[in-house]
Amino acid sequence: MPLIRRRSLLKAGGVLAGATSIGGLPAAAHSSHPVFAHGIASGDPTPDGVVLWTRITPEPGAQPGSGLGPDCAVEWEVAADERFSTVLARGSTTTGAWRDHTVKVDVMGLPAGQWWWYRFRALGVVSRLGRTRTAPAADAPLPRLRLGVVSCSNWQAGHFAAYRHLAVRGDLDAVLHLGDYLYEYAPGEFQARDVVVRPHDPPVEMTELEHYRRRHAQYKTDPDLADLHAAVPFVVTWDDHESANDAWSGGAQNHTEGAEGAWRDRTAASQRAYAEWMPVRWEPGTPLYRRLRFGTLADLSVLDLRSHRSRQVTTPLDPGSHDPERTITGDEQMRWLTSGLANSTAQWKLIGNPVMIAPVQVPSTLSVEERSAIGELTGAPEVHGPPYNVDQWDGYTADREEVLGLLRDNGITDAVFLTGDIHSAWAAELPASPATYPLDRESVGVELVCTSVTSDNLDDILRAPPRTASVAVEAAIRANNPHVKHLDFDSHGFSVLDVTPERVQADWFALADRTDPNSTAQRAVSFAVTAGTQQVHRVPEGIA
Known part of the structure; x- marks a missing residue:
């Protein structure tokens, strides 16, 4: 309807x-x-x-x-x-x-x-x-916009205390959910270090309309999510787990044609349930990508990077990653995105981006175990050399060059990509020329990645205490990727984004224990982007 x-x-x-x-x-x-x-x-x-x-x-x-x-x-x-x-x-x-x-x-x-x-x-x-x-009038000057930013909320991996902390703040204009609002897996398939904290309903991998409806319904009964929904409007997009892991336009890694039915039937069921159960201005058969305006301060372009993309390449070194015929956005969405960026009259161009756009190379000095853990975290079939995650923009470099080239060639400033998916916190600059960075320090934008609400991250996969084994991995990746200014592979939680004419600042908050419904949360770090700089830097104080 x-x-x-x-x-x-x-x-x-x-x-x-x-x-x-x-x-x-x-x-x-x-x-x-x-x-x-x-x-x-x-x-x-x-x-x-x-x-x-x-x-x-x-x-x-x-x-x-x-x-x-x-x-x-x-x-x-x-x-x-x-x-x-x-x-x-x-x-x-x-x-x-x-x-x-x-x-x-x-x-x-x-x-x-x-x-x-x-x-x-x-x-x-x-x-x-x-x-x-309601949003301010499109031509209204706006002194501040404040968003909660979340992704990757897996019911089986913990409780949604992150939502509770956002709900009680009282200072948010909206919540941006960047995808993986729910997960498709059956109990025992994907949870907290292999421990099911709360079993999924229905107790099967969701493949049919009944399954998707019941799973959406289960998530909506979480009291912290219910309170957050009642407190502030949401802006949502999907990533892959709303349908199946590593989804693309014609299938998914976690879908077996025949045994689980036709992909077109499964994705139609997932999309119908999504339209029914989510507070989104969208219905099946229309584009999910859309743009919201917040006065003259910011516009927010919300992307759909699953419905129109080409199939992922099978190895990070596959030359298909650079094939201009392959796409992560689809041609129509790319025209919509680039036109919106080129013609925006808002100061800040915010892009709700389900998967990372910053280029990242994993150093060969990491151990096999560490590379394997990163591969499990990112879904990469193997991890060495560039690119490291073919499910992200690293696997579709022609599309990335088109977007970053537009920003570079047209002198478009104040573009900030807000990203989820990877169960970790990142602050990165977007090199105009990744091959020559940092010798050429030109940056054409910034990416701020929120961590997972509950889904496993690197310390969970390595079965290590937080802030132990991951620390050296983070340092090696930052050294190999100088445009990456911050990386936390371990924390679960949420981000708060504060936008003013002078700067955009993100505060990352870490939960003490994702498996505890009463978990506390503490600000872990803050990074800011000064207007006109396209560079991100650490700041000592959180958002006032």
């Missing part, structure tokens, strides 16, 4: 003015009612609107993926205050088993750059309250 768009802006005086509930039911009393067992969410803020999402359980048998349960009427409201005394917009829709009883509404006609409260009502029950925000 396409998103339901509501342009009518309703005056508060005629819509439940002064009311604190819908139908006399106190909203707070129903924050965890079974009708709304999977929470509420918002996403993709624009200057006049935002996507609202929820899922209804109309009766006990109407569980996600079951295909059971009656159609259900659902009402929604958006207000300027928590008491809903100033309601600006309201509407109703119907959901049913045909879309897994999910609801997605594209509310439009709201004033720009403001916080809003929203809620749903179904079957006489009111959902918990949600808080969301």
Whole structure:
């Protein structure tokens, strides 16, 4: 079902003015009612609107993926205050088993750059309250934009304490999730150092629509994720595990044609469930890549690097990595990206980039065990020499040269790639000419990579205590890649990105223990990009 768009802006005086509930039911009393067992969410803020999402359980048998349960009427409201005394917009829709009883509404006609409260009502029950925000007007000067940045949240590998720490901050405009929001594996296939912290449902690798729906539903029951969704709008894209590991346009490493059905059927199922269960302004058959604008300060280009890419080469030394006929973006998305960068009138060009674009060479001085561990971390079939991860832009160097060459040749400044996927924290400059860097110190942009929320990283694969075996590996990679200014292969957690006219700063936060739902988190390091420099440097103080 396409998103339901509501342009009518309703005056508060005629819509439940002064009311604190819908139908006399106190909203707070129903924050965890079974009708709304999977929470509420918002996403993709624009200057006049935002996507609202929820899922209804109309009766006990109407569980996600079951295909059971009656159609259900659902009402929604958006207000300027928590008491809903100033309601600006309201509407109703119907959901049913045909879309897994999910609801997605594209509310439009709201004033720009403001916080809003929203809620749903179904079957006489009111959902918990949600808080969301519209983007500022495209021509509005904006003194600050602050984003939470996350990726790689594997249910089986731990608890989502990282989401809890983001939810309680109260200073975020949005959360950028760069992919691997959920994982396809069955219990026992991929978890925390081979220990299943929380088993996946269903207890099989997801390959069918029922599986994907049930897995999405399970993740939505995590209390910390639910709180974060209710607190701030999300901007999302997928990487590979939303469908299957190392996915490309015609298949995936973790897909066996025949035994697991046709890839087109599996990816269609994964995409349908994604459209149903995520607060994203997208439906199957349309491009997922899109651009959001935050005043004159920044625009955010969100990439899809799975749906249109050529198949990965089979070895890091395969000359196909440099074949201009192979692509990671696809031709149409590349034109959209380069045109957007060339014509942007925003100061900062932020790019939501699911896999790393910075070139990285792994030194041959590393041991076989260390190279093997990096290969397992990155999915590379073998690790020596350039490039080291053919699933990233290193395996599609012609596309990378087109993007970086555009920045270089057109003098485009203040481009910052925000990246996930690799279960580690990086701050890197993007060399205009990787072959001659650092003799030629020209940098055309910066890449800031967030670590994993829970997924295994290098110390987990090596079965070593944090900040022991990985330290020498990090130092060797930095020495071999002087454009890499920071690398942490061990920490799990999240990042906070603060954008001002003067600079972009990223703070990385590390969890004390990903397997502890009550884990603390501590700022590990901060790096900043001064406007106009295309260079990243460490700063001592975190974001105020």
